[in-house]
Amino acid sequence: MQLPPEIHDEILRYLDRQDTAVYRLVSRSFAIAGTPPLFERLHFRTSLESLQRLAHISQRECGRHVKHLLWNTTGAEFEARAFLEGLRTRELKYILGRPAPAPAPPTHTDEQSSPSLGVSVLAAIFSGFPTLKTLHVLTSRTSPSAYGNDGWAHRLSLDPDATPDPWPPAWKATRGCPRCRGLCQAVESTGLYEMHAGTLAAHAAGRPLTALRVEHLTLCAAPAGGVVQGFELALAHVTSLELVLGMRKRNVGRIQRLLGAMPHLRALRLWLNSASWWADVDHDAPLPNLADVFPARDGLPALRELEVHQFDVAQDFLEEFLLRRAGTLRVLRMHRMRLWPRGSWLALFAALKGRLGALEVVWLCGEFGGEIGQGVGTGWNMDEDGGREMERWLLER
Secondary structure (H helix, E strand, O other): OOOOOHHHHHHHHHHOHHHHHHHHHHHHHHHHHHHHHHHHHHEEEEOOHHHHHHHHHHHOOHHHHOOOEEEEOOOOOOOOHHHHHHOOOOHHHHOOOOOOOOOOOOOEOOOOOHHHHHHHHHHHHHOOOOOEEEEEEEOOOOHHHEEEOOOOOOOOOOOOOOOOOOHHHHHHHHOOOOOOOOOOOOOOOHHHHHHHHHHHHHHHOOOOOOOEEEEEEEOOOOOOOOOOOOOHOOOOOOEEEEEEEOOOHHHHHHHHHHOOOOOOEEEOOOOOHHHHHOOOOOOOOOOOOOHHHHOOOOOOOOOOOEEOOOOOOOHHHHHHHHOOOOOOOOOEEEEEEOOOOOOOOHHHHHHOOOOOOOOOOEEEOOOOOOOOOOOOOOOOOOHHHHHHHHHHHHOOO
């Protein structure tokens, strides 16, 4: 059983002599049968203690059972980029239990210098997880306007009488805020650094990811440039991608470049975080268009399952897209999709009726206009009788 020896000793103190042998047998059985599911999914935070525990597991036999990692940055005290890149020798030895690894070669990104030291530290930890397959990055919900052009989050004091903040964001990210003494808002992350560093580290450790999930990935304004060097190569084995996005329409091309690096992608889920989107734009402005997301007409040849939420899509593009992938795509899930600039769902699926092969179209519940009564519009409420009637009509091929 994966418990400290002192806990075992404490339990044995309260057992009768005849029960001791049974307890030891049960403990051994639990260690054999219970360890794999116990260590299959681990989550960690951006802190010395959390990374040290993760490194400790990677150096033990139980590390071979780790398949899924959750990097949780919500409510974090430190920004991951500043924290990992600013680790000192003493802190590295505390985390890894040995001298620091050699930094990864310097690269460049359109947000910041490459996560060289962070990648090296994470790669040293991930190397102890031979069955690692999935990385899930969880960040707080935030708006694209919460970040400057340098990628740093704007940290606003909760003290209404506070003077303007004289401390640089990078300094505060590693040392905390000496003025407000905890009154600052928790550090918010765009998720970009964590996505880059985690994916590159897994690739460097010889554990290429097959599934990547980033919740509330914020694509903020940044100087022109490419993605992190080596990042595209690290994505080559990804077969499942799930992104909850907070971005402006002008940043949608960056998702296109990301998808273009995944030739074996089979399952794609794209959610547009409406809370972050509508916080910065006019409600009547067009949403990011699905046509701008896909890398090319023949991109993502292995795609089998697609789920999209809160995007605009042109009727002609969607019709051509579905017909082109009728032989490969198996499931299409849509929620709060809008035909832009105009179109009719009835006319679209009437034209596709009987031509989609084995494709399953799933309409998730949402608030829409009444298209059945009008014959035109942008959608419908599937909870109503008319919505269910339309669903049956659309899916009868």
